[in-house]
Amino acid sequence: MRFDPDLAEIRFGAGLSPLLPPPQSAEDMLRRLQGPDEMALRFPVSSFDEAFAGVSDFRRLRKQRRELEGSSGYEAADKAFKTYRRERNETRLNWHGQRILRHVATRDGFRERLVLFWADHFTAQGKSGPMRVLAAPYAESVIRPHVAGRFEDLLIAAVTSPLMLHYLDQLRSAGPGSRAAKRRKRLSGLNENLAREVLELHTLGVGGPYSQADVRQLAELFTGLSVSQDQGFVFRPGMAEPGPETVLGKVYGGGRPEAGQVLAALRDLARHPATARHIAWKLAVHFTSDQPEPALIAHMAALYQESGGQLLPVYAALLEHPAAWQPELANVKPPFDYVASACRALAVPQARIAGLRAGQTRRLLLSPLTQMGQRWEFSGGPDGWSEEDASWITPQALAARLRWSMSAPRRLQQPLPDPRRFAGAALGRYAGERVHFAAGAAETEAEAIGLVLSSPAFQRR
């Protein structure tokens, strides 16, 4: 099989760029992935710990405001709180711009795609005001460092992240027989949410070999996983259900409750053959098509098991399999990827995005995603964004893509590139006769650029 650089950048990377060459081989892609994370250094996003510390500040200012209600200091407290909240939202928009710039400037596009993939696989969202900005720092600190490592380390990092524990209600889950539950009647008791999703979404998969009893037992084993405002993740033995738990036939715990018992169960789940198949299938769907070749899935799953859940060999298996290189472009880019790859094709300068005011970033780069059906960082549930092409190309969402592609580029790059050259730069040999024709036949430059970007060839990969 001959390596196809353009297809590699389109299907597995950030899309073609007029400035940066595509990868030259699969080895090249994997080598960059193992090398230094240049984009993270060049376009920094706050670490999770740093952003999480802001949660305390947010709460403190909000509390001060509440305490001063009706008194003379209220106005100042109200202003202090609102200023803080606004700045936090502006910071979130800055992170968004940085993440798009990474897609524009990277020669390691596979890494950016993997970060998006795994952050979606381990979807976690803030459900309260102070937590709502944390998805980007979560992707930065919890997901990103592990994308080329072992799946179990990624799993443990995600499941013990304060954002995940908050999102899937683990924080309040106390064993019915725990000290905490006996002391305080108001504790709602066991919550199965995280345990269920770990089995159903994160590891074995929905058709996996587990029963409701396993969910319940894993939920009991998870009790004690909690968060402290100062330290982030903590294990609280007082909330843990006493006694051993049996998950998939294996007994965990029994003695003094400790986090290590939970981690052992997570490692076993990560190494389970059903997890290997589930992860292989999910990667194949994401990178190749809605109906991936069974042979490709089997090949990746075999490498997963052979390596004990090392992700690099799984990626290598993906990149070496002929089924991953079908020449027809297949999957529809989700809105973030669509917008980011368009910015890359336009070679939007760093200074342009970095220089946008918060409101401009929102209007040009964030709100359009919602109109395209992707309310960024707030998917409908813990199963993340749809992989199905048809769910993105609805009349309303396609109209939003067309509107963006006709109007945003001229605000991001001036002068606009020559449309006829742009077709080749954005699509390489995938710019067929129709794309070249449309680029030349449009009445204005902006519409010509918009047409190239809205061609199915650019919207698929």
Place this chain on the structure above:
Amino acid sequence: MQLTRRSLLTRSAALGCSLAASPLVTPVSFAAAPWDTRLVVIILRGGMDALDVVQPYGDADFSGLRRTLSGGPGSGALDLDGFFAMHPALAPLLPFWRKGELGFVQAVSTPYRDRRSHFDGQDLLEAGTSALGEARGGWLNRLLQQLPGTEARTAFAIGQERMLLMDGAAPVSQWAPGAGLAMSPQAERLAGLLMEEDPLFHAALNEALELTRQDRLPALEEEGVDSAGMMEMMAPPRGKAHAEIAAYAAEQLRGDTRIAAFSINGWDTHSGQAKGLQAALGRLSETVLELHRGVGAEIWGRTAIVAVTEFGRTVRENGTGGTDHGTGGAMMLAGGAVRGGRVFGDWPGLSEADLYDRRDLMPTGDVRRHLAWLLHGLAGAGRNGLETAVFPGVEMAGNPGLLL
């Protein structure tokens, strides 16, 4: 294939023909819609204050709970039945009340309790389940899955917002008026040319172009009413998003659409409720008036509008002239198909011991039970399917008689 400007123009003429003949985009309906009544579901996002909208001024405990928020006919509210009074901002709807085309249900809620989060509260309201994650998608979509003969246009979600209650396996339509394609005719033709060979994109583009076209067409032009004065008088108020959405919904409901859903925001009145609620209720009133105007008398007679919210608010006023997230709330019913002129529901009372958690209106009924009876009466959905699939676990019990 050799493409030239000339061949493009010939091709696009052909394209235009095939567009008009496509069953996807034709404005003429082939299939008779499966039932003939109309349902409009309005999600009031933010938590509407039941006690300010339908004021229980006849309850002896009411007046002591709210310092600045007015209550009862003495403060300008419109007396409904000697016990409840309607917020003055709903005055435009009073004629409907008098005709029996406007009603309320008091002290109802979803099964959502205690956390009082908007997001979870709305998710549960739209999921229609007793707890999150119990069933996939939303209750309106699961209703469609129960009924034979539905198609994408049968149910229409309107607006940019995600309407979770429409999510699911049954095809539905979604569109936001004014969200259409703003391209030159040349760019439209070229986009069609680009997408022609990709069925997924081509179908979506054609539908988007058709919806945009309908969007631009003043509703009455199609019916041959072209008197300028008439048009002006009948045109929906410009620049008011809620009214445009209502006008758009009405237009769909005059065609093949049987169920329309959209949201009205702005109910989270933590401070300055007097002003905030006035504005929100103004939007709700205008929405109902616009729907009434838009569907016309005949369809109005077969229409039920139901407005629901994720939770009610605290019975006591807070320190900033507002109310905080609560539990029991109210729903509003309007339309020629509803048995209006009355306030439904079991009133729990407002004494300390009657409250939920000593702070909220005690819910005495399940929002989902009332919705289930509406779906039963309007779309003929079977009780068994409603209790097991649409609203799993709900007990419909006796008919509350919300419909004529």
